[in-house]
Amino acid sequence: MRFFWQLFFAALVAASPALDQSSVNGCKSLASKFQDRVVYPNSVAYANETAAYWAQNVILQPSCVFIPRDSNEVAVAIPILKASNTKFAVRGNGHMTVKGAASISNGVLIVLTNFRQMTISSDSTVASIGPGLKWIDVCIWIQQYNRVVVGARYAPVGVSGFLLGGGISFLGGQYGWGANSVINYEVVTAEGKIIQVNKTSNSDLFWALKGGGSNFGIVTRFDVQTHPTGQIYGGLMTWNQSTVDGAVNALAAFATPGGGIDDPKAALLPNVAIDPASKTQSAAFFGFYNDADATVLKNFTDTASLNLAKVTTYADLIAGTAAGAAGNFRAAFHCGSFKASAQTVKLINDTVTRDAYKNLSDLEGVTISLSIQPLAKSWFDASRKAGGDAIDIDPSAGSLIVLNLVVQWKNAADDTKIATWSDDILAKLSEEAKKLGLGSEFIYLNDAQEGAKPFPTYGGGKSRARLLSIRKKYDANGVFQNLMPGGFKLGD
């Protein structure tokens, strides 16, 4: 019966004049090989898989969805898609806010939903985790071994996109990017081969995958170094409209040398929320210290209207961030970076807030969240010490603030206005910062907006040429550039 429906929907797709012929052929070829792992519009599985994104505005309608069971099936699928010249997209957990990065129209969507393996080595130092997992799955599972992995701060974020773009964690001051803890990648290449990528085997690709995103292949397993954990201090702190200055001042003090940023065990996930309609601000920060010690967060805990920070476990802390789960909203990230200082924090807060009050107050359901993320010099030192990566920020330039400007809004009719405003305010902010000697070129791929070019900013401009030559070696025909066009691409 199920096969009948597969044929029925395949026929439906084939009959639709709006559909691109190569994607119809690609779906048919995949379905003839994998039957019930290829699903079509009007099936429940298709509806579920195509809706599994954090933000509504990135959702597209692929010609079919392929739900492989394992890496062998991915390895068979890629040559099929190549032979039929079918465009495709790959989705980990759908958190990237760039339309078409992990979704596609007129093409095949490959979802990694079944890649949920979690195993640990006998000495608990290496965890093998699947690209279909969310970080909360990994954090809760690994707590039983008294270990942590360098994963996202928000519970629902996907393991794979996070690790391929770098990965900002509460643990970064000690261990660098999440990607710096990956010791082996299992990758399906453009030729449909399954290869192991580590510091001795395919070592050039090993470097490139640490920040290089979706340019090289489909990662079907990450083997990551785990780290010991005990009690930590952390949790949510919030400020209302009347106390919000306390949050901004505490963050400014933290970003100043000696103010907390240079303590590798300290981290923050700060969000200053701007409501342009009511012209008000509030703030919600997660504070973190990798020990049972609250001292470095005192400026925050003393001023917060509500302080839920406490001595707890890492898994508990991450579980508390689950409120960042998907919702019925449209959203876009924009990323800029700056030299870390109190002045930078104030500049970002004042410039964006003033402009949003002036230009966005008439739009319905808009909130802006300023995630003014301090990344310490110790972070960039730790990244190099761990073997380096394509991002390669020079520690001698000091600590950075990486801004993630998150705009959420209600109406599709406002998409263009929001995109233009976000681009303009980011450009204005970067220009002001440069004038004040606070500028930095770095663009963090996982927080970047559609059209941004993170790779030319890697390694102070030196990484891209090496990334390109590695890409040409492993994907000479540009399958992951042209047939899988979404997201951040190296280009030629």
Ligand SMILES: Cc1cc2nc3c(=O)[nH]c(=O)nc-3n(C[C@H](O)[C@H](O)[C@H](O)COP(=O)(O)OP(=O)(O)OC[C@H]3O[C@@H](n4cnc5c(N)ncnc54)[C@H](O)[C@@H]3O)c2cc1C
């Ligand atoms: C609420 C929220 C909180 C966040 N918190 C953090 C945070 O704390 N730290 C941080 O650094 N970032 C954070 N991010 C950003 C996040 O890291 C990126 O959105 C990341 O891409 C998410 O991974 P994903 O698997 O969910 O993404 P997806 O949207 O599924 O994929 C992102 C990109 O990676 C590609 N891709 C995914 N899996 C694979 C694979 N296995 N092989 C090849 N290509 C693949 C996709 O094709 C796509 O181009 C957050 C985002 C949101 C929305």
